[in-house]
Amino acid sequence: MDYTLDDYNAAIYAITSSLNKSQKAITKLKETTFQYRLLEQGIKSYHMALNLIQHELEQSSIDFYSSEELDRAIDFYSTSIQRVEKVMPKFNVGTSQHTLGIRRIKAFEIALELINQIKNLTD
Structure with a gap:
């Protein structure tokens, strides 16, 4: 894993943006809905990623994550990447959406990658 400081900072910015949007959206949903649970998992996964990136940047401590939490975050990010890749052809190169x-x-x-790295250490 060879990421630069700029890569990590850009990741923090993108994940924080997604986190903020999810936190805003979740307030408009009922707790019993699938969308609520999906956003709730996203929020947990965003926090996890931010913690792990901060650890990479500052060698700060890592919060404890259970194997189940790591698996859910892996599923969340894998699915999220696929979703974004699926809609990318709809956006013209150079547009803000692209x-x-x-x-x-x-x-x-x-x-x-960071979550998988932690998962491999705990297995």
């Missing part, structure tokens, strides 16, 4: 998609994919790939 740029956002590229940045999200890279950020989610970094998150997924």
Whole structure:
């Protein structure tokens, strides 16, 4: 894993943006809905990724994550990457939507790699 400081900072920015949007959206949903549970898992996964990126940047401590939490985050990011890749052909190169998609994919790939790294250490 050879990521630069700029890669990590861009990932923090993209993940924080996704986190903020999810936190705003979840307030409009009922707790019993599938969409609510999906956003709730996303919020947990975003926090996990931010914690792991901060650890990479500052060698700070890592929060404890159970194997189940790591598996859910791996599923979340894998699915999220696929979703963004699926809609990318709809956006013209150079548009803000296209740029956002590229940045999200890279950020989610970094998150997924860090989470898999922790998962491999705990197995």
